[in-house]
Amino acid sequence: MSVDGDGTEEPGWEVDPEDEQGAAVVAAVGRQLKVWRETAGLRASDLAARMGYGEDLVRKVEAGRRIPRPEYLDRADEVLGAEGRIAAMKKDVEPARYPKRIRDLAMLESRAVELLSYGNHNIHGLLQTEEYARALFEMASPAESEAQIERGVAARMARRSIFDRDPAPALSFVVEEVALMRPLGGPTVRRRQLEHLLEVLQLRNVTFQVMPTACEEHAGMAGLIQVLKFGDGTAVGRAEGTFHGRPVADPKQLRILESRYGMIRAQALTPRESRSFIEQLLGAA
Numbered sequence: 631m632s633v634d635g636d637g638t639e640e641p642g643w644e645v646d647p648e649d650e651q652g653a654a655v656v657a658a659v660g661r662q663l664k665v666w667r668e669t670a671g672l673r674a675s676d677l678a679a680r681m682g683y684g685e686d687l688v689r690k691v692e693a694g695r696r697i698p699r700p701e702y703l704d705r706a707d708e709v710l711g712a713e714g715r716i717a718a719m720k721k722d723v724e725p726a727r728y729p730k731r732i733r734d735l736a737m738l739e740s741r742a743v744e745l746l747s748y749g750n751h752n753i754h755g756l757l758q759t760e761e762y763a764r765a766l767f768e769m770a771s772p773a774e775s776e777a778q779i780e781r782g783v784a785a786r787m788a789r790r791s792i793f794d795r796d797p798a799p800a801l802s803f804v805v806e807e808v809a810l811m812r813p814l815g816g817p818t819v820r821r822r823q824l825e826h827l828l829e830v831l832q833l834r835n836v837t838f839q840v841m842p843t844a845c846e847e848h849a850g851m852a853g854l855i856q857v858l859k860f861g862d863g864t865a866v867g868r869a870e871g872t873f874h875g876r877p878v879a880d881p882k883q884l885r886i887l888e889s890r891y892g893m894i895r896a897q898a899l900t901p902r903e904s905r906s907f908i909e910q911l912l913g914a915a
Contacts, residue, residue, distance in 0.1 A: 644695075644696065644697070644777055645694065645695060645696070645697055645726070646726070646730055648730055649726065649730040649733075652697075652725060652726030652730065652733075653694065653726070655722055655723065655725070655726050656694045656696075656697050656723065656726050657693075657694030658694075658722075659694075659698070659719050659722060659723055660691055660692045660693055660694040660695075661692070661694070662716075662719070663691060663692050663698075663706060663716065664692040666706070666710045666712060666716060667688075667692070667710065670710050670711070672710075674688045674689050674692070677706075677709065677710075680709045681702075681705045681706060681709050682705070683702070683705075697723060697726050697727055698723060700720045700724075703716055703717055703719055703720050703723070704717050704720075727781065727784060727785070728781060728784065728785035728788065733785070735789070736785070736788065736789045738858050738866065739756075739789060739792050739858065740791075740792065740795075741858075741860050741861070742792075742799050742858040742859060742860060743799050743800065743859055743860060743861050744799060744800040744801075744802075744857075744858070744859040745799060745800070745801045745802065745856070745857070745858055745859075746802050746855070746856065746857040746858075746859075746867075746888070746891050747801075747802065747803050747804070747855070747856045747857075748803075748804045748805075748841075748850050748854065748855040748856075748891060748894050749803075749804075749805050749806070749809065749854055750805075750806045750808075750809070750841075750850065750853060750854065751806075751809060752766060752809050752812075752814065753805055753809055753810070753823065753827070754803050754805065755786050755789060756789055756790060756792060756793075756801070757803065757826070757827060757830055757838075758786060758823070758826075759819070759822055759823050759826045760783060760787055761815055761818075761819045761822060761823075762814060762815055762819055762820075762822075762823045763782070763783050763786045763787070764779065764783050764815070765814045765815030765816075765819055766814060767779040767782045767783060769814070793830070793833065798833070798834075798835040799835065800835055800837075801835055801836045801837070802836075802837045802895070803836075803837070803838045803839070804838075804839045804840075804841055804850075804891075804894050804895055804898050805838070805839075805840060805841065806840075806841050806843070807840050807841060807842050807843045807907075808843055810824065810840065810907075810908065810911060811911070817915065820915065821912065821915045824908055824911055824912050824915065825912065827908055828905070828908055828909070828912075831901075831905055831908075837901050838901060838904055838905075839895060839898040839899055839900065839901055839904045840898060840899045840903075840904040840907050840908075841894065841897065841898040841899075842898070842899060845897055845898075847897060848894075848897060849890050849893035849894045849897060850890070850894045852869065852870055852871030852872060853869070853870030853871050854868075854869065854870045855867070855868075855869040855870075855887055855890060855891050855894070856868055856869075857884065857887055857888060857891065864879065865879065865884050866878070866879050867879075867883070867884050867887040867888075868887075869887050869890070872886070872887070872890075
C-alpha cells in the first residue's frame with residue numbers, strides 16, 4: 631500500500647496504464663468529485679482536512695491518477711452532503727480496482743456454465759483463501775509492490791463470487807498432490823487452506839480430485855489446462871505446451887484439451903478418495 635504525503639496510508643490504487651476503459655471511468659469519477667468539492671466552496675486542502683486524508687491524495691483522485699477506495703467515496707459523500715450520489719460511484723469504480731487481465735478472466739468465469747481446470751504448482755485461484763493468495767503474491771520474483779499485491783489479492787477474492795451464482799456452474803478441479811503438501815505461507819496458512827477446501831467440496835456443483843505424485847502415467851505432464859464453457863455452446867480453453875499456450879476457441883482444438891483433461895481425471899484419485907486424502911493431511915498438520 632502506498633503512503634500519502636502526510637504519512638497516512640492512501641485509500642486507493644494506482645491506475646493500470648494498460649486499462650484504458652478503467653482509466654476513463656476513474657478520470658470521470660475524479661472530475662465529478664472535483665465538481666462536488668468546488669460546488670461546496672471547498673479547496674482541496676479543506677476537503678482533505680475534513681475527510682482526514684492528505685491533500686495530495688485528494689488531488690490525485692480528482693485528477694484520475696488514483697482509484698479511490700469505497701471508504702474514501704463514502705467519506706466524501708458524507709462531508710460533501712451528496713446524500714448517496716457520490717457513494718453510488720463505488721459500483722462504477724470497482725472494476726478498475728483489479729488488473730485488466732484478471733478482470734477479463736473474471737468476466738469469462740462469470741459467464742461460464744462449466745469450468746475444467748488442472749493445475750500443477752498451486753491450488754486454483756477460485757479455491758484459495760485470502761492468506762494463501764497473499765503468500766503467493768508476496769513470493770513473486772521480482773518482488774511486487776504492496777499496492778500490486780493488494781490489488782492482486784482483492785481481484786482473486788472477488789472472483790470467488792462464482793460460487794454464489796444461481797444457477798450454479800459445474801466446477802471441476804484436478805490438482806497435484808504436491809500443491810497440497812507444499813506449506814506456502816507457513817503451517818497455519820496451509821491448514822486453513824485445507825480446511826477451506828473441505829468446505830468448498832461440500833458444494834454439489836464442485837468436483838475436486840488429487841493427482842498422486844506416485845502416479846506412473848500422467849496425461850498432464852505438459853502443464854496447466856483450463857476450459858470454460860458458456861451457455862450458448864461456445865467455449866474457450868488454454869493449455870501450457872499446447873497451441874503455443876494461447877487461448878483457443880476452435881472446436882477441434884477444444885476437443886483435444888477436453889480429451890486430455892478427461893484422461894487426467896481418470897488417472898487421478900476419485901473425488902471421495904481426494905476428500906479423504908485432504909482429511910488425512912489435516913490430521914497430520
